[in-house]
Amino acid sequence: MTDTKTELATVKLDFPFARGDQTIEKVQVRRPRSGELRGLNIADLVQMNVAATAKLLPRITMPPLTDAEINNLDPADLTQFGMEIQDFLLPKAAKEQDSQG
Known part of the structure; x- marks a missing residue:
């Protein structure tokens, strides 16, 4: 779920996986910056x-x-993960319109 103050979302994995001795059950996703979108098409991400x-x-x-x-x-x-990324990329006006409609 996205926290708009910190621009972080936590994804609780339905299917956790092992990394060494650790089990990854949750992953934080941060709002991407423009430089991190280099080489990507925003429409593809949406x-x-x-x-x-x-x-x-x-x-x-x-x-x-x-x-x-x-x-x-x-x-x-x-x-x-895709849903969280999509949420980060939508303009505030689009989100407000969705919540009103």
Whole structure:
């Protein structure tokens, strides 16, 4: 769920995964900055394009997810990340319009 004050969202994974001796159950996602969007198409991110989402996630997650971890995510978890990214990218006016309609 997105916290607009800190510009962070926490994704609780439906399918946690192991990293060494640690089990990753939650991942924080930070609002991307323009430089972190380099090489990506914002429309692809808003449409939750898998390749675009996978390219952005290592740049904005804590702990930083590796390419291998992202490629092994369950689709439900990847969708959660995509929804948070999508929420970050929508202008405030669009969000307000959605909540009123």
